[in-house]
Amino acid sequence: MIRYATYWALVVGFQVLVLNHLDISSYIYPQVFIILLISLPLHLKKTYQFLIGFGLGLIMDLFVYTPGIHMSACLWLIAIRMIILDRQDLKEHANNKLTYSIKTAGFFPFFYTTLILIIVYHFYIFWLDGIGNINLEHMLITGLSSSLLAITLIGVLQALSINKYE
Amino acid sequence: MQRLFAFIEYNFHIILFVILQIICGFLIFSLNPYQQATFSKSALNATSSINNWSSSIYNYWDLKNQNTWLQDQISKQFRESYPQSLSYMNDTFNVKDTSKRSLFDAIPAQVVFNTSYKTNNRFIINKGRNHGIKKNMGVISSQGIAGIILSSNENYSVAMSLLNTNMKIIPYINGQEYYTEIEWDNTKLNSLTINGINKLEKINVGDIVSTGNSSLLFPKGIPIGSVSKISNTSKSQYFKLEVETATNFRDLEYVFVVINREYSSLNHLLSDD
Numbered sequence: 001m002i003r004y005a006t007y008w009a010l011v012v013g014f015q016v017l018v019l020n021h022l023d024i025s026s027y028i029y030p031q032v033f034i035i036l037l038i039s040l041p042l043h044l045k046k047t048y049q050f051l052i053g054f055g056l057g058l059i060m061d062l063f064v065y066t067p068g069i070h071m072s073a074c075l076w077l078i079a080i081r082m083i084i085l086d087r088q089d090l091k092e093h094a095n096n097k098l099t100y101s102i103k104t105a106g107f108f109p110f111f112y113t114t115l116i117l118i119i120v121y122h123f124y125i126f127w128l129d130g131i132g133n134i135n136l137e138h139m140l141i142t143g144l145s146s147s148l149l150a151i152t153l154i155g156v157l158q159a160l161s162i163n164k165y166e
Numbered sequence: 167m168q169r170l171f172a173f174i175e176y177n178f179h180i181i182l183f184v185i186l187q188i189i190c191g192f193l194i195f196s197l198n199p200y201q202q203a204t205f206s207k208s209a210l211n212a213t214s215s216i217n218n219w220s221s222s223i224y225n226y227w228d229l230k231n232q233n234t235w236l237q238d239q240i241s242k243q244f245r246e247s248y249p250q251s252l253s254y255m256n257d258t259f260n261v262k263d264t265s266k267r268s269l270f271d272a273i274p275a276q277v278v279f280n281t282s283y284k285t286n287n288r289f290i291i292n293k294g295r296n297h298g299i300k301k302n303m304g305v306i307s308s309q310g311i312a313g314i315i316l317s318s319n320e321n322y323s324v325a326m327s328l329l330n331t332n333m334k335i336i337p338y339i340n341g342q343e344y345y346t347e348i349e350w351d352n353t354k355l356n357s358l359t360i361n362g363i364n365k366l367e368k369i370n371v372g373d374i375v376s377t378g379n380s381s382l383l384f385p386k387g388i389p390i391g392s393v394s395k396i397s398n399t400s401k402s403q404y405f406k407l408e409v410e411t412a413t414n415f416r417d418l419e420y421v422f423v424v425i426n427r428e429y430s431s432l433n434h435l436l437s438d439d
Contacts, residue, residue, distance in 0.1 A: 068193030
């Protein structure tokens, strides 16, 4: 439990202290912390999943002062995750109280689930951010480049955690 | 009730999701200045559209009241616009309205029954003796002459339509009264005929035919129709004019009963003469 909490604290810290201040380009705002929601334990009740998503979104909103935007995006992420995971055969892993990861779901299911969720999440926050005056081209470039960087970083995190478990 | 609780319990996560999203929406559009401005703009557009929409609906339902109001206004204007004297048969005699009030009055009414396909068409209006309507009163629409009251009971009156072969009115065209009659020959809807106008008269298609001074039922200048066709046969020395009625009898809905306040006394004078 302490290990899990430390992992969460590290990822959140990495997001708010490093990635949020990354000044590579005006098109890159990767949101890596969502891996925490993607990889939530499979046995967790849906109600708790929504509450955790809401709470994590609240923490992110407090750090970047975007009240409600990350909270809303996290809730959608949880909802879409539920729909996708319902179509994957994960009952056994849920009974074993495992988290959702490459190890439990397999590379391809985990990859496309993560890819979908990351893209949805990034486009949703950029859409909410520019609502009413959206520059489609800017949103597309920002969304795709940020998603690409985020999935790369998540891949690295997953690889590290696999090595750790092994 | 138990099923309701079961339903809520089963779908609690969905309800929670909706509630949390509502909270998020509230936070997004109340605490983020840019989103707040966007929301205010969109909300303004939406409320304007809804207001326009509801206003259209209200206006539609209020049409009846508006119609009644307009009829009253027309009646009032009618009373004020007609002179307080009546000359009959080109100054054969002239009657002054000594009471200093309008000679003619108008009562708005609604047509509740109407025919336009018979030889002798009639229509019924929703005003009768209780409203001061009696036999031999003129009926006009907002476009022109509609008919003459034939009989009344307490609340309803029957009027002879202009599309009635018994209806005879003396036409007044281009400032001149012709001592012939405009009548309906039952050939065409909304079309009357005038025979007996000398070919020497200058009449053109489009000329307005109206009431003249020779009627006690209608004030001078109420449109009957306009000349739509002039038949000029070489054998006859008279024109045959077709007149398209000003009033559309197929769509007759709101009318005014014209009351000549001095009808009895004037008629009495005429019968003495």
